[in-house]
Structure formats: C-alpha cells, structure tokens
Amino acid sequence: MKEIILIKIGEIVLKGLNRKNFEDKLIKNIKRKISPLGEFEIKNQQSTITLIPKNDDIDFDDVCYKISKIFGIAAFSRAAICEKEMSTIKETAREYLYKRLKTSKTFKVESKRSDKKFSLKSPQISADVGEYILEKFNNLTVDVHNPDIIITVEIRDSFAYIRGESLPGAGGIPVGTGGKAAVLISGGIDSPVASFMIAKRGVDLVAIHFASPPYTSPRAEEKVKLLIEKVSSFANRIELIIVPFTKIQEEIKRGCPDELFTIIMRRFMMRISEVIAKNHQCFALITGESLGQVASQTIEAIACTDPATSMPVFRPLIGMDKDEIVLISRKIETFDISILPYEDCCTVFTPKHPKTKPVLSAVVEAESKLSLEGLINDAILNIKSQIIYG
Ligand code: ATP
Ligand code: MG
Numbered sequence: 001m002k003e004i005i006l007i008k009i010g011e012i013v014l015k016g017l018n019r020k021n022f023e024d025k026l027i028k029n030i031k032r033k034i035s036p037l038g039e040f041e042i043k044n045q046q047s048t049i050t051l052i053p054k055n056d057d058i059d060f061d062d063v064c065y066k067i068s069k070i071f072g073i074a075a076f077s078r079a080a081i082c083e084k085e086m087s088t089i090k091e092t093a094r095e096y097l098y099k100r101l102k103t104s105k106t107f108k109v110e111s112k113r114s115d116k117k118f119s120l121k122s123p124q125i126s127a128d129v130g131e132y133i134l135e136k137f138n139n140l141t142v143d144v145h146n147p148d149i150i151i152t153v154e155i156r157d158s159f160a161y162i163r164g165e166s167l168p169g170a171g172g173i174p175v176g177t178g179g180k181a182a183v184l185i186s187g188g189i190d191s192p193v194a195s196f197m198i199a200k201r202g203v204d205l206v207a208i209h210f211a212s213p214p215y216t217s218p219r220a221e222e223k224v225k226l227l228i229e230k231v232s233s234f235a236n237r238i239e240l241i242i243v244p245f246t247k248i249q250e251e252i253k254r255g256c257p258d259e260l261f262t263i264i265m266r267r268f269m270m271r272i273s274e275v276i277a278k279n280h281q282c283f284a285l286i287t288g289e290s291l292g293q294v295a296s297q298t299i300e301a302i303a304c305t306d307p308a309t310s311m312p313v314f315r316p317l318i319g320m321d322k323d324e325i326v327l328i329s330r331k332i333e334t335f336d337i338s339i340l341p342y343e344d345c346c347t348v349f350t351p352k353h354p355k356t357k358p359v360l361s362a363v364v365e366a367e368s369k370l371s372l373e374g375l376i377n378d379a380i381l382n383i384k385s386q387i388i389y390g
Contacts, residue, residue, distance in 0.1 A: 073169030106143035178202030190288030233390030
C-alpha cells in the first residue's frame with residue numbers, strides 16, 4: 001500500500017506577506033533532514049505539505065522521527081493513498097488501519113472533499129465508510145464525541161488519502177528565519193534547554209564553550225559536543241567554539257576578591273562571547289540562567305553581568321523552575337548527557353562564599369586590576385572551532 005506523510009504547518013500561517021519565505025525555509029529544512037532517508041516529491045498546498053516517497057524501501061518510522069523534530073510544524077500524519085473510488089476507499093481504510101481498528105472500541109469517520117467534483121458530499125462519504133467499518137469489525141461502535149480512533153478521508157484532486165491519527169509536531173517557527181544568536185553552553189542541564197528554546201523560535205545558533213584545561217578534562221568538551229549534537233538535531237548544523245579560559249580564571253583567582261570571582265568570570269564570558277558573536281553575524285547572546293538558581297543568578301548578580309556587553313542577552317529559562325527545565329531536557333534527550341559527572345570551568349574555581357548581592361562599582365573596581373584587553377585578545381586568538389551536525 002502506498003503511504004505518504006501530510007504535514008500541517010504551524011504559526012507560519014499567521015505570517016501574512018512573509019508567509020512564503022517561512023514556508024520555503026520550512027520546506028528546505030524538511031528536505032535537508034529527510035534526504036538521507038530516501039527520495040521524496042514535496043508538494044505544498046492549502047497549508048499542508050505532502051511528502052510522497054519516490055522509492056518503496058523508505059522507513060517511515062525514521063522519517064516521522066525526523067519530522068517530529070522540525071520547527072514550524074503543528075502536526076503531521078501518515079496516510080494511505082488510493083484511487084478516488086468508494087469501494088477502494090473503504091477497503092483501504094479497513095486494511096490500512098486494521099490493527100488499530102481491531103483494538104479500539106469506538107470510532108468516527110471525518111471526510112474532507114477538496115475535489116468538489118467528487119460525486120458524494122463529505123457527510124455521505126463518512127456515512128458510507130462508517131457503515132462498511134461497522135460491518136467488518138464487530139468490536140466497534142460509533143462515538144462522534146470521544147472516539148478511540150478517527151478515520152479521516154480526504155478527497156483530493158488526483159487521489160484519496162486515508163489517515164488514522166495526527167501526531168504532534170515540534171511547534172515553533174522554521175530555523176533560519178529568525179537570524180542568528182550565540183549560546184553560551186556549559187555541560188549542565190540548563191544551557192542545552194535554553195539553546196533548544198531559542199532554536200524553536202527560528203534562530204540559527206553558534207555555541208560557545210569555555211574550557212579550562214587541565215582543570216577541566218577533554219571528556220568535558222566531548223560532553224558539550226554530544227549536547228550540541230542533540231540540539232542540532234532540532235536545528236541546523238551548529239558551529240561549536242571552544243574558548244581557552246584557564247589563564248583568565250587563574251588571573252581572576254589571583255588578583256580579585258574571592259567572593260566576586262564568579263561574577264567577574266561571567267563578565268569575561270560575556271565580553272569574549274560578544275566578540276565571537278559579532279564575528280559570526282549574531283544579534284544576541286543566550287544563556288541558561290534562571291533567576292535565583294545560584295549566587296550568580298540573583299537579580300543583583302545579573303545586573304552586574306549584563307553591563308559587560310552591549311548585546312541583548314536572552315535568558316529563556318529565567319522564570320522556570322529546575323523541574324520544568326529537567327522535563328524539557330528529558331524530552332530533547334540532553335538530560336542523560338548533562339548529568340555525566342565531568343567538571344565545568346565554573347565549578348573548578350567556585351568560591352566558598354560568593355556574593356549574592358554584588359555591587360557593580362565594586363565589581364568594576366576589582367576587575368580594573370586585571371589586563372582585561374590582553375586576556376580577552378589572547379583567549380580569542382586561541383579559540384578552536386568545529387561544525388556539529390545533529
Ligand atoms: P547549566 O546547567 O547550563 O550549566 P547552571 O545552572 O549550571 O547552568 P551556571 O554554571 O551558573 O549555571 O551557568 C549559567 C550559564 O552560564 C549557563 O547556563 C551557560 O549559559 C553559561 N555558562 C556556564 N558555564 C559555561 C561554560 N563553561 N561555557 C559557556 N557557557 C557557560
Ligand atoms: Mg553550569
């Protein structure tokens with residue numbers, strides 16, 4: 001039986017005059033993600049994108065898994081395709097949905113007729129198919145309000161489509177339509193979730209990770225790569241930039257009050273990230289900070305971090321509880337990687353008593369003892385970069 005995939009586009013339908021750009025980008029993203037799995041013809045009509053396989057050996061489970069991770073899709077479904085003839089339609093519905101019909105108690109048929117020349121009207125199509133299914137499955141009764149399974153019959157220009165369930169899409173808007181941002185990624189739970197949330201709003205990402213060898217191990221970098229791989233399975237390829245941070249951390253430790261260590265380190269991260277972001281045509285910085293989670297994420301601490309950069313800093317997790325963040329990290333499959341025990345540069349030098357209410361003037365004063373520009377330039381000259389594909 002020939003199968004296809006029907007994709008319902010999401011928020012893009014609200015885009016008015018720009019809609020075509022969004023749709024084109026979505027189709028490009030779909031093509032890129034599914035092309036390793038086989039050849040498809042792709043049609044775009046009436047807010048539905050149809051994927052028609054050109055060969056028989058395509059694994060539809062794999063295709064659906066890929067589709068479920070593409071932003072800009074509200075819902076999608078697999079459908080059987082058959083001739084527009086009532087006896088064929090009925091038999092196809094019985095055969096295609098056999099397993100689910102056999103194990104359900106109630107059903108309902110819904111029909112749509114975009115080919116207005118088709119001899120029967122929608123209610124009549126539903127009634128005929130329903131009657132046939134009742135005849136063939138004595139385990140089933142009709143329930144129009146809350147059925148176990150809805151059989152949808154669509155009469156299109158060339159063929160009829162029959163489908164049994166609609167699967168939720170990833171939502172959001174197509175990646176690549178919303179500019180580019182640089183995400184500061186640690187090996188923790190939060191920053192991969194923050195990356196996911198910003199990619200969901202259509203933004204391409206560059207990832208920046210600060211590493212402090214030999215205090216941090218190569219395995220910590222490997223972990224970040226794995227995290228980025230998971231995020232990029234929802235996004236486009238992501239460039240991962242590793243910044244050497246050892247010297248800066250040692251200098252802060254040596255020259256600044258211990259209680260201000262973290263906040264000054266954060267300000268260095270912001271400054272260096274800003275330079276990298278600008279070199280990569282990014283418009284904003286993203287962090288995984290959540291208000292009050294740790295000493296460096298109090299409102300006073302964030303008010304000391306932000307002035308280190310002139311770029312907008314987005315913190316998509318700012319109002320979320322840890323358990324809400326964990327829920328998303330499990331969904332996007334980053335949680336199990338994030339909890340691997342390799343140390344992050346933040347934890348290596350963490351002071352015992354960080355200031356929870358730092359004052360900006362005191363932070364700036366403490367920092368002024370360091371050779372800011374020299375340290376930043378040196379770190380930037382020694383960054384390493386690689387492209388990660390999901
Ligand atoms: P996460 O779970 O993402 O590590 P966290 O709760 O552990 O976050 P912090 O360690 O205080 O919080 O870091 C706050 C934010 O600063 C992170 O979400 C991330 O955006 C950024 N950050 C922290 N460490 C690094 C690092 N080594 N490289 C790049 N960014 C970092
Ligand atoms: Mg962390």
